[in-house]
Amino acid sequence: MTVNTIVREVQPSELNELLEIGSSTFTDSFGALNNKEDFDQYMEKSFSLAKITEEYNNPESHFYFACQEETLVGYLKLNEGEAQTEKGMYNALEIERIYVRSGHQGSGIGQLLFDKALEVARENNFEQVWLGVWDRNSDAIRFYERNGFEKFATHPFKLGTDDQTDILMKLEL
Numbered sequence: 001m002t003v004n005t006i007v008r009e010v011q012p013s014e015l016n017e018l019l020e021i022g023s024s025t026f027t028d029s030f031g032a033l034n035n036k037e038d039f040d041q042y043m044e045k046s047f048s049l050a051k052i053t054e055e056y057n058n059p060e061s062h063f064y065f066a067c068q069e070e071t072l073v074g075y076l077k078l079n080e081g082e083a084q085t086e087k088g089m090y091n092a093l094e095i096e097r098i099y100v101r102s103g104h105q106g107s108g109i110g111q112l113l114f115d116k117a118l119e120v121a122r123e124n125n126f127e128q129v130w131l132g133v134w135d136r137n138s139d140a141i142r143f144y145e146r147n148g149f150e151k152f153a154t155h156p157f158k159l160g161t162d163d164q165t166d167i168l169m170k171l172e173l
Helices: 012-033 036-046 049-057 109-123 138-146
Strands: 005-009 061-068 071-079 092-100 128-134 150-159 162-172
Touching: 005 109, 012 036, 012 049, 012 061, 012 071, 012 092, 036 150, 049 061, 061 109, 071 109, 092 109, 109 128, 128 138, 128 150, 138 162
Parallel strands: 092 128
Antiparallel strands: 005 061, 061 071, 071 092, 128 162, 150 162
């Protein structure tokens, strides 16, 4: 139940918590589905304290926690401008990450984080929200389709040495 769940901005003093929830939710979601060496290589590159600090300090990236009392149950990362992972997305907001801890999935927390992304996009007058989702992540694809997103392209995603494909999806506001 999401009744007591709040979504709030991540504070500068919470980068270790951001790193922990980022690495644990990514591992829970994709660790068993990938080659261990490729996965470990990606995690080392993408989920270090230095990398998270660099991302957090980018003024065009925004992080939010979903909290139930004192427990972090999910997080959201948004990008605008040059921080976006796909170039040429003008007047658009990217949802780079929505992750919910495995024990809390299916309880509406992902929807709360998604709704926060739409709120931020509308407050800042973006014309669209877009994202990339692994082509093998059918649950996430269905979630975004239920929320009005449409597929519009693909782009490569490199996990270690493994070339994967992300489906790009967008929602016009």
